[in-house]
Amino acid sequence: MATKGTEIQIGDGSLHVGDRVVYPNQGICRITGVEVKQIAGRDWEVVTLSREEDGATVMVPRAKVMGIGLRKVASVAAIDDLFDQLAAPGDDPQLDWKVRHRENADRMTGGGLQGALDVLKGLHALSRVRPLPQKERELYDSARHLLVGEIAAAMNVPLHVAEDNLDYALWPPPGMKRKGRPLQPATLAVPGSSSATIRAPARAADSDTDDEMDFAEDVDIEDGEPAAAKAADADESEIADRDETKDLVRQRAMRVTAEEEEPEALDELAADALAATHEDEAAVPSAKLHAPPGTTKPQARRGAPPTAAPRSAPPRSAEPKGTEERPAVKSAAPSLAKSVAARALEVAAKVLTPKKPGAKAKAAAGKKAAPRAAKAKAAAKKAPKKPAKKVAAKKPARRTKR
Amino acid sequence: MIRLVTLGEFPSEVLEHVARRLHAAYGMGCEIQGEAELPESALSEDQESYDGPKLLDEIDDDTQLYADDKIVYLMSAPLTAPEGPMGKGPMTGFPQFGGGRAVVTSHGLGTKGELPLDVGLAKRAAHHVGHLWDLHHCFDPRCAMHPEWSPGFTQYPDVALCLYDREKSERKIKLGQS
Numbered sequence: 001m002a003t004k005g006t007e008i009q010i011g012d013g014s015l016h017v018g019d020r021v022v023y024p025n026q027g028i029c030r031i032t033g034v035e036v037k038q039i040a041g042r043d044w045e046v047v048t049l050s051r052e053e054d055g056a057t058v059m060v061p062r063a064k065v066m067g068i069g070l071r072k073v074a075s076v077a078a079i080d081d082l083f084d085q086l087a088a089p090g091d092d093p094q095l096d097w098k099v100r101h102r103e104n105a106d107r108m109t110g111g112g113l114q115g116a117l118d119v120l121k122g123l124h125a126l127s128r129v130r131p132l133p134q135k136e137r138e139l140y141d142s143a144r145h146l147l148v149g150e151i152a153a154a155m156n157v158p159l160h161v162a163e164d165n166l167d168y169a170l171w172p173p174p175g176m177k178r179k180g181r182p183l184q185p186a187t188l189a190v191p192g193s194s195s196a197t198i199r200a201p202a203r204a205a206d207s208d209t210d211d212e213m214d215f216a217e218d219v220d221i222e223d224g225e226p227a228a229a230k231a232a233d234a235d236e237s238e239i240a241d242r243d244e245t246k247d248l249v250r251q252r253a254m255r256v257t258a259e260e261e262e263p264e265a266l267d268e269l270a271a272d273a274l275a276a277t278h279e280d281e282a283a284v285p286s287a288k289l290h291a292p293p294g295t296t297k298p299q300a301r302r303g304a305p306p307t308a309a310p311r312s313a314p315p316r317s318a319e320p321k322g323t324e325e326r327p328a329v330k331s332a333a334p335s336l337a338k339s340v341a342a343r344a345l346e347v348a349a350k351v352l353t354p355k356k357p358g359a360k361a362k363a364a365a366g367k368k369a370a371p372r373a374a375k376a377k378a379a380a381k382k383a384p385k386k387p388a389k390k391v392a393a394k395k396p397a398r399r400t401k402r
Numbered sequence: 403m404i405r406l407v408t409l410g411e412f413p414s415e416v417l418e419h420v421a422r423r424l425h426a427a428y429g430m431g432c433e434i435q436g437e438a439e440l441p442e443s444a445l446s447e448d449q450e451s452y453d454g455p456k457l458l459d460e461i462d463d464d465t466q467l468y469a470d471d472k473i474v475y476l477m478s479a480p481l482t483a484p485e486g487p488m489g490k491g492p493m494t495g496f497p498q499f500g501g502g503r504a505v506v507t508s509h510g511l512g513t514k515g516e517l518p519l520d521v522g523l524a525k526r527a528a529h530h531v532g533h534l535w536d537l538h539h540c541f542d543p544r545c546a547m548h549p550e551w552s553p554g555f556t557q558y559p560d561v562a563l564c565l566y567d568r569e570k571s572e573r574k575i576k577l578g579q580s
Contacts, residue, residue: 151487
């Protein structure tokens with residue numbers, strides 16, 4: 001059963017059948033009618049929408065239309081104001097990822113034009129400082145998609161023109177003006193930086209960030225990352241430390257207690273094996289993990305062969321005759337995985353240390369009393385680390401590998 | 403399949419280079435389909451450039467477009483498009499966003515500060531084919547989807563997509579094939 005008619009009012013009365021509306025996180029839709037659907041034995045009055053992008057049908061309970069943020073397409077004046085904001089110099093990006101994530105999620109679920117604009121501008125500014133993690137890259141693309149769709153719908157221009165105009169504001173081409181005011185042309189460097197060197201977006205230490213490209217590094221990188229970005233890096237690594245599993249914390253508490261109990265002489269073989277695991281870390285400064293994009297390849301970090309071909313490219317034999325080779329990927333810094341493995345090995349070595357019966361009980365007590373564990377940890381820092389002989393017996397395999 | 407149709411004279415080695423680069427960038431077949439005539443009715447008001455959307459509408463071409471096919475028209479004359487809120491900017495091509503056809507111009511290539519004809523045309527074509535697969539502009543200057551007027555576009559002549567765009571295009575291609 002369907003009741004269709006242009007006089008039907010939807011929501012607060014501002015929406016009618018046939019209107020083009022914006023569905024938050026979905027894009028531009030057209031209201032096709034109001035129908036009564038029987039769902040789970042109940043009659044529901046639903047508003048049917050057709051998504052312009054792919055023609056998909058969306059049904060929303062009529063009572064919830066305003067609650068989900070369904071709204072009319074923005075006016076031309078609102079779009080003009082949007083471009084003013086896009087072309088204006090932006091604030092510094094929010095570097096605290098937790099705050100950023102919460103704010104961006106709220107903005108996107110709100111479904112407003114301003115929210116999508118703020119997300120796009122904030123993430124765009126951030127992308128000039130450091131590469132975006134995968135989730136934020138998706139969010140950036142979603143915000144861009146929604147804005148491009150709305151600009152095209154509001155201004156009645158093709159999508160490609162809307163996309164180009166959006167980027168004329170974000171990356172102004174030489175000579176571009178906004179309301180008579182010339183815009184600063186886009187550069188490879190961070191806007192406002194006086195350095196003449198080419199700056200690629202800095203690579204962050206995000207553990208969930210994958211290096212997006214497979215290219216060899218061929219740009220000069222500025223020495224200094226913004227101080228705020230460095231501070232945020234430190235914060236994020238601290239947060240990452242706090243996210244360790246409970247098991248690891250428990251193991252650490254046990255290890256500390258055990259070390260307090262029975263200090264043993266360092267076996268030569270064990271010392272050798274431990275040293276081997278830290279050789280790579282010691283050889284390269286830890287700042288490499290915070291290196292800019294391109295200096296550290298994802299393949300290298302994972303220990304993959306450095307000359308791996310791009311996935312989209314066909315095998316060399318399959319590629320048409322005369323296809324040029326891509327530049328070979330340069331050698332990269334020691335992998336993050338390797339340092340994690342070394343850390344795990346160290347923890348395992350400590351845990352496998354033979355303990356006196358009392359040690360385990362003390363460890364359990366230490367687990368319950370966090371302050372006590374912290375105290376014990378401080379004490380352990382003073383005492384030299386001494387792995388047991390039992391570990392040394394297991395080490396030859398690692399030595400052989402080395 | 404990406405089909406290349408020329409709207410003017412192009413050296414065969416340039417066309418082969420473009421076909422190879424597109425094939426490598428998107429992992430799908432690319433062939434040189436043939437030639438078509440440039441519709442004079444698509445000339446813009448100033449009679450010096452062609453109107454992109456109008457050109458795609460009025461082009462007389464028999465090339466069939468199947469589910470996952472994309473047609474790229476290559477031309478050497480300057481292109482223009484409707485003026486947007488920011489005014490007129492540089493125009494290297496006009497794709498039907500998420501659609502099947504795009505027109506790419508080689509106008510300006512080989513001049514000072516621009517890429518050579520073969521490399522530049524391949525990169526421009528890859529960029530606009532990306533728009534046909536619903537890809538948006540990318541902030542990574544090494545990605546082919548970086549805005550074509552930005553210095554990064556000429557700084558990195560390799561035709562390659564960033565990981566995000568590559569995965570998105572692969573998803574779209576699979577969806578198109580199914």
